[in-house]
Amino acid sequence: MTDHLILKVVLLIFLFYGSLAVAIALDEIDQDLNEIENHQNIPVESVETECQMSPSAINAINSAVAESARYGNTNTEALDLIEQARQAARSPECDSVRAEILADKAVSLFGEEELPTDESPVASKSSKNKTSSTCLNVASETLGAPSGAGVGRDPFTFLIVLSTSAVATVTSLLCIPTAITEGSSSGEKTAYHKFQQYRFVAESTGYLVRDMARGSGEYLTAMAYLQGCRTEVHDRYTKLVQRNFSRIFPQSESSAETVILNLEKLVAQDRFLSSECHAIT
Amino acid sequence: MRALLVLVSCLCFLPAKYAFAAELISDREEIYLTELIQRSKEKNLADLRIWRVLLHYRDDLDGSATSSEIDDREFFLAAAGKTDPFAELEETLKAFFSSDNIRADKATAQCTFPARYHWLNSQLNFDSDLMPPQQCETIELWRERINPDSVSLIFSSYYFNNPSSMFGHTLLRFNRASELRSDLLDYALNYAAVVSGDTGLIDYIWNGITGGFEGRFSISPYYDLVNQYNNLEKRDLWEYRLNLSPTQIEFMLLHVWELANTKFNFYFMRENCAYQLLGLLEVADPDLDFRNRHSIWTFPTETIKQLFEHPDLVESVTHRPSLATQLKQKLAYLDEEEKLLVRLIAENPKEKNSSDYNQLPPERRASVIDASIDFIQYKEAANSDEHEKSKLHNLLILRSQLPIHNQTVAPTTPLPKDSPDQGHDPVRLEILGGRFEIEKDFIEPVNDSFLEFSIQPGYHDLLSPEAGQAPLSQLNFLKLRGYFYPETGASNLESFTLIDIISLQPVDAFIKQPSWKFKVGWQRNRDDGCADCTPLVLNPGVGLTLQSNFYRREVYFTFLEANLEIDHEFDSDHRAGIGATAGLLFDATKDWRIALIANRTQYTGGQRSYVTSIELRQRYSLTGSTDITLNLKNVEDYRESKLGVVFYF
Numbered sequence: 001m002t003d004h005l006i007l008k009v010v011l012l013i014f015l016f017y018g019s020l021a022v023a024i025a026l027d028e029i030d031q032d033l034n035e036i037e038n039h040q041n042i043p044v045e046s047v048e049t050e051c052q053m054s055p056s057a058i059n060a061i062n063s064a065v066a067e068s069a070r071y072g073n074t075n076t077e078a079l080d081l082i083e084q085a086r087q088a089a090r091s092p093e094c095d096s097v098r099a100e101i102l103a104d105k106a107v108s109l110f111g112e113e114e115l116p117t118d119e120s121p122v123a124s125k126s127s128k129n130k131t132s133s134t135c136l137n138v139a140s141e142t143l144g145a146p147s148g149a150g151v152g153r154d155p156f157t158f159l160i161v162l163s164t165s166a167v168a169t170v171t172s173l174l175c176i177p178t179a180i181t182e183g184s185s186s187g188e189k190t191a192y193h194k195f196q197q198y199r200f201v202a203e204s205t206g207y208l209v210r211d212m213a214r215g216s217g218e219y220l221t222a223m224a225y226l227q228g229c230r231t232e233v234h235d236r237y238t239k240l241v242q243r244n245f246s247r248i249f250p251q252s253e254s255s256a257e258t259v260i261l262n263l264e265k266l267v268a269q270d271r272f273l274s275s276e277c278h279a280i281t
Numbered sequence: 282m283r284a285l286l287v288l289v290s291c292l293c294f295l296p297a298k299y300a301f302a303a304e305l306i307s308d309r310e311e312i313y314l315t316e317l318i319q320r321s322k323e324k325n326l327a328d329l330r331i332w333r334v335l336l337h338y339r340d341d342l343d344g345s346a347t348s349s350e351i352d353d354r355e356f357f358l359a360a361a362g363k364t365d366p367f368a369e370l371e372e373t374l375k376a377f378f379s380s381d382n383i384r385a386d387k388a389t390a391q392c393t394f395p396a397r398y399h400w401l402n403s404q405l406n407f408d409s410d411l412m413p414p415q416q417c418e419t420i421e422l423w424r425e426r427i428n429p430d431s432v433s434l435i436f437s438s439y440y441f442n443n444p445s446s447m448f449g450h451t452l453l454r455f456n457r458a459s460e461l462r463s464d465l466l467d468y469a470l471n472y473a474a475v476v477s478g479d480t481g482l483i484d485y486i487w488n489g490i491t492g493g494f495e496g497r498f499s500i501s502p503y504y505d506l507v508n509q510y511n512n513l514e515k516r517d518l519w520e521y522r523l524n525l526s527p528t529q530i531e532f533m534l535l536h537v538w539e540l541a542n543t544k545f546n547f548y549f550m551r552e553n554c555a556y557q558l559l560g561l562l563e564v565a566d567p568d569l570d571f572r573n574r575h576s577i578w579t580f581p582t583e584t585i586k587q588l589f590e591h592p593d594l595v596e597s598v599t600h601r602p603s604l605a606t607q608l609k610q611k612l613a614y615l616d617e618e619e620k621l622l623v624r625l626i627a628e629n630p631k632e633k634n635s636s637d638y639n640q641l642p643p644e645r646r647a648s649v650i651d652a653s654i655d656f657i658q659y660k661e662a663a664n665s666d667e668h669e670k671s672k673l674h675n676l677l678i679l680r681s682q683l684p685i686h687n688q689t690v691a692p693t694t695p696l697p698k699d700s701p702d703q704g705h706d707p708v709r710l711e712i713l714g715g716r717f718e719i720e721k722d723f724i725e726p727v728n729d730s731f732l733e734f735s736i737q738p739g740y741h742d743l744l745s746p747e748a749g750q751a752p753l754s755q756l757n758f759l760k761l762r763g764y765f766y767p768e769t770g771a772s773n774l775e776s777f778t779l780i781d782i783i784s785l786q787p788v789d790a791f792i793k794q795p796s797w798k799f800k801v802g803w804q805r806n807r808d809d810g811c812a813d814c815t816p817l818v819l820n821p822g823v824g825l826t827l828q829s830n831f832y833r834r835e836v837y838f839t840f841l842e843a844n845l846e847i848d849h850e851f852d853s854d855h856r857a858g859i860g861a862t863a864g865l866l867f868d869a870t871k872d873w874r875i876a877l878i879a880n881r882t883q884y885t886g887g888q889r890s891y892v893t894s895i896e897l898r899q900r901y902s903l904t905g906s907t908d909i910t911l912n913l914k915n916v917e918d919y920r921e922s923k924l925g926v927v928f929y930f
Contacts (some may be wrong), residue, residue, distance in 0.1 A: 199502070200465075200502070203502075204465075207508070207658075210655075214680060215681070215685035216685050221463055225462065229461075239685065242681050245678060245681030246681065252670040252673065252674035
């Protein structure tokens, strides 16, 4: 009888505690929902107070402003376009589409303009040495990482290290572009570096672009190394990459090839980095 | 490409040309070979430990026979090489004279077995005129690309969604000697089973237990493994940099090359990743005798602990937080309003226009956007959904316009105290004394005292100390419990658990994962369903877990579960039903944990009945390897209380 009583008391305590916890959790959820609701009712500030401008238009204007600043705000035509874009956004019609078009046009003006830098021999060579990455996807699939602990997909991943070695089967397996190998030692090294870059970007795009946007992180550091940039210049490299993120990764699904070419172009156009980052040959 | 793969695969299965070397060598070389064999006998090389670790030989339990753990006939040059170390040594010496290619590697014996060549040369000092050293350009290039100056053993934490990863996983990373180096770009060596995509769960478990899968080594850039384990599977990685000399690393690397195309039988329990990597460390330093301890099973965490048994072997430890841990770290940095913004912006990037967001200083805005990006990546939503991809892209552009604000830098995060090497030992022995009582209406109460003995080889109980283990989890297997009644001298089997897993995943505003449980084994019945029978029980369930930190940590969980019990004592030989479990885990102090668990199951299939039970369990940790436990349990009319000691070893 006494045991039953103890059991019931214990059960009641448990039920009370459980009910309390559920009540608190429900209360928290309720508060969160209220806050979400309140937030949704908050009008947007300044420029956007009179209308809901599209995020893409805001981004476009922001990008144009950033580009203009990067070029020293000297391009008056671009500055005019940015101002027109702002006015379109502020207009009673809240013309987001026009604002976006004008901002994009301003950005495109900078695309035609060279960055204020000397064209170094390294940069020049880089721009000519564009390689095809058509084989990359094949290589990536073939050399895919193991899925799950202790469970691999492809035993031939063992040979990835060789990549551009003289072993015909391996070279074929990795499908390295042959145009840049030329069979020479330096050619093979270049091909190996290229292969490393392409594979790294293709396999880690999501994490790499995250680090690029933040201007810091291990993936970005690794990319700097792959571009041959010594630790001493990483600060400059990461800042440059972050500032130009929208040029490097222009669309939500930019290919590895696009990202690499944009990075190479960016580094080549930087007077300091073009001479310090030696992997771009 | 596919044809080439098939061709290479086929070549792997060509039989070795065992006798060719002896036939092709000249009389002069024949005389020198005889001399080498004689000298190797005098030096007893075939019995030296280094030869035995190179060939993965292991004596059987009574030491009467030797056999290699490598299951690939092509790894041996002698027909009896798998079981005869001397025959293999003799045939290896013969093969080193030949410049013909062997196996599918299309390389000579010297270039196929460079570690054997290196060691035998160091012992016998080969005459380069009579046995010219061959250029192995492929190996040279391969070594140059890996170019290690140190080695790290990596532990990937527990992953309950894959049976082979529940105990964790280990791999090796070769840390490059280069000014321009990043851990991500180093190469890592992984040992894994080759599993075809259409393998069913039952086949998967069966083959994993019986060695039905083929095990292979593979090398890939470390970022592949970080992407897989750290980011996709959200598992923390622990990196143990080892203090090995350049010569030891070089020799181990040569042996890794020898294993490139070598097949092993993969066993989940013993000859698994952790076991094979220990073998490689023994090759690097034959004085390390790691594997002998693992006769039945090899837990990855135990192999990590073994490293620390050798002074100075572990040079440093780093922790690489998973994507989930990184998200938690970033959220911990934010206040409640900012956390709300993280969710709102992750759902709808337009929220960046809100006054709450814009009032924040740029660094705080950067932190909010960082956490929003991590949250989207954590949910993996942007992997497939176009709208999510576009949303993420907008957030990335927004982030690029904010200051660089380095909040979390993997893997230099301060080392948490609960690294895997701090975990309790796997084998658990419990000795308890208790009393039970059965009280039914109109029947004289029955009560008696008992002693309980319980042993299980692994691994972790919901109440066990959590340091170094997967938090809020239970993974018991092959647990045997027996009762002995001193007054009557009777004894009986209380339960035999094949596997009993509980994974509690506290749900919050960001991380929403179901909790689940799965149990299979035999368990003595304590209700009126069948009188004292021991049915086979199958009990899966899914549930919800919440957590609060009012006092220290309180965890509330519920499960909706199915229960199937099979025993000939039941009507229709079974009963099946649906049940619900509610429980509370409460950390009273750092070492004292209390669990209160109630269950009600309604059996509607087979023999109809219902069972209600409630259990109060407590564990107090005296030392890292000893606990005191006090349990009270009530199942219908049956009540028991017991107090005892738990030893981990």
